Amino acid sequence: MNLLAQSTCCVNNAGAFGDGGTISDRALGVYTAVFWASVVLGVIVTGLLLYAFVKFRRRSDDDDPPQFHGNTRLEIAWTLVPLATFLSLFGLTAANMPFINNVHAGTQYTVTVIGQQFSWTFDYGTSTSGARIRSFTTLYVPAGSDVALNIVSTDPPCNSKPSVPSGSTLAQAIADEGCGVNHSFFAASLGQQMNAIPGDVNTAPIQARQGTYYGQCTELCGVGHATMVFTVVALPMNQFQSCVFGNPSGSIDPASKSCTLGGS
């Protein structure tokens, strides 16, 4: 299955094997360990089962097999061997999680990810003229750099006061307002998934190699759930700077050369 997925993944960069960045490298490293452990355990146990199915089938109606009830040593062994396997997988997981879960030290850029029924808005802060810089459906990140995401949810039905009180961050304002339903930011190729929950601000690090990656909402949010797709575009740093912060009015033009990978 590993191979199957790898052979088809890179057509679209939607899946776990999209080779997106250092975070997905870590997640895939743990995946690979779990994969081989499960293949070894699975093949041994399935093999023993199939062997027993065939070998010990009834040959005569008079069969009277020996009646043994247990074997303490054997039972201790098959308690301890899986325990040791699981504990080492747990150790590997725990060792990698701070990198996958926590915002990395020295992160320069923070983007607020806003889930709405039924679209994604990405907020990069304020422009030189004080306007909010936002993109819709496409998240622009600098390739190879750490970015912190503040993931929140807000929705129109109770979103009657969209103004941001002075002195608070946008994320805080949205969290205070607390409208919306649950969504989930999922970019499989970047190894990151985090819920947007009304009233909460969830943080997650993200890091992408230069390229385009597909993402989608993974938490049921209503009739338009399937349409909540997004794209992550990882641009070279200078291109990212001019795409996102180049316009004093704060607007981002997805069609502009600076916002397009490989556009010439």
Place this chain on the structure above:
Amino acid sequence: MAVMDATLPRARFARVDKSNGILGWLTTVDHKKIAIMYLFTTFFFFIVGGIMALLIRIQLAEPQNTFLTPEQYNQIFTMHGTTMIFLWIIPVWAGLGNYMVPLMIGARDMAFPRVNALSFWLIPLGGIVMYSGFLVPATTHAGLLCPGGPGDAGWTGYVPLTGAHYSCSMGQDLWIIGLHLLGISSMLGGINFLATIHNMRAKGMTWGRLPLFVWAQEITAALVVLASPFLASGLAMNLLDRQIGTNFFDPVNGGSALLYQFVFWFYSHPAVYIMVLPAFGIISEIIPVFSRKPIFGYKAMAASIAAIAVLGFIVFVHHMFVTGLPLVVQTFFAFTTFVIGVPTGVKIFSWLATMWGGSIKYDTPMLFACGFLLMFLIGGIDGVYLGSLAVDRLVHGTYWVVAHIHYVLFGGSVFGVFAAFYYWFPKVTGRFLNEKLGKLHFWLMFIGMNLTFLPMHALGLLGMPRRIATYLDNRGWGDINSLITFGAFVIAISITVFMINFVISMRAPKTAPDDPWEGNTLEWATSSPPPAWNFDEEQEVLSLRPVRDKRMARKKASAGAPA
């Protein structure tokens, strides 16, 4: 009792139903008749849930399909999940337990026969209330259109999506109330099983001689009684939020949307074990019988069921790994999730060791038991991926989860249910299910199951989210989805074969003896079907395998007698 004449047949003391026919069924408090009603009702809902599964699969067979609207899709997958869990798997085990637990412990009936009838009648009532959501029409409130229809926010019913702001249909209230009724049924049933198993065991049936199916029912009942109130409280709070404007889950007014998930999963993780422990129990009965060996490590088997039940209460946060909880909390629950794999492994190895050196006969019940072992193993292994926090980020909320839950609940629980159907059919009806059709049913279901759910792992790794009504064609998910849809129809054919088998077998003459499989436990000590009073004489138990003891003694006696 002591003053009664010991020579009177126990039939004298039987409660005889006032009338037979329809009225007899409607008013019965006999655990066997109640169980039969349980089985027919839950199987009906299994078929309904299965038809909804086929509709889901037709919709997803190709990208950007328009067979169902997104509204219909959300309603149908919500009702599919809710039906399969709350109207099929949980109550079908209650039904099988209802019939068999009193027989297996040598009792006359359940401890509270009238409560037992109430438990059953709440099932169709809850189902009707929940399904009546389909009749709720669209309305207009203050110029805003409110679509009608049943609950459509998934079987998990997360807020705020099920809150008044986002689910205005009365169908969502009916979903909540229906589920509430089913929860009450479950709790009453659980209390009844506990009272029965604790107080009504036959002479000599110590805890160390209790059949493992009864152990499983005992611990399942304890889980039901301890966990279900949390579901009930979550549903009640949501209903109050919706109807009278409380703010338990409303973050705008100081409530917490995430709180619902804690309350819900504190029930719903143990609920997975409520669904699968009875399957562990029946597999632990069938494998020894068809291998002609005692269960390997009886004490470890009973202890591991209990260990799974206890640990089952402290793994629930793994359903919430991507809700932004502190890393230390995530890590603790990842640890417990890995640890719960150990008692599960002990069970699989013990079943393997039970067959080892045995003499295995492959009648249909045993085929389903073997299918259970292979499928449940996969369901256990792919759960390890989800338990690893790092891998979970890659596959949480995707089709990997759908694959996992179906390997556990279809490959585990439902294979267990069918193993039980084939195993106990002769006891309940006095007839055998046809073996050829049974084997056809097994192989179609086994192949169909793997065609359907194995490819879902690949879909998950390819990033396909669960619960989406359709998908873009540039994602590369189309071919796999077509294969899955084909597999779902193979499963549907296998279930059709089962129903044909049932009809044919019910028309066949009653040829089943009391003990057709060389059984171990007390239900095989009475006639097939058992009389209303269950046993003609009081049972006494001297070992884990009382019926085998008697059979061996008879064999010895006849071998010793001159020809």
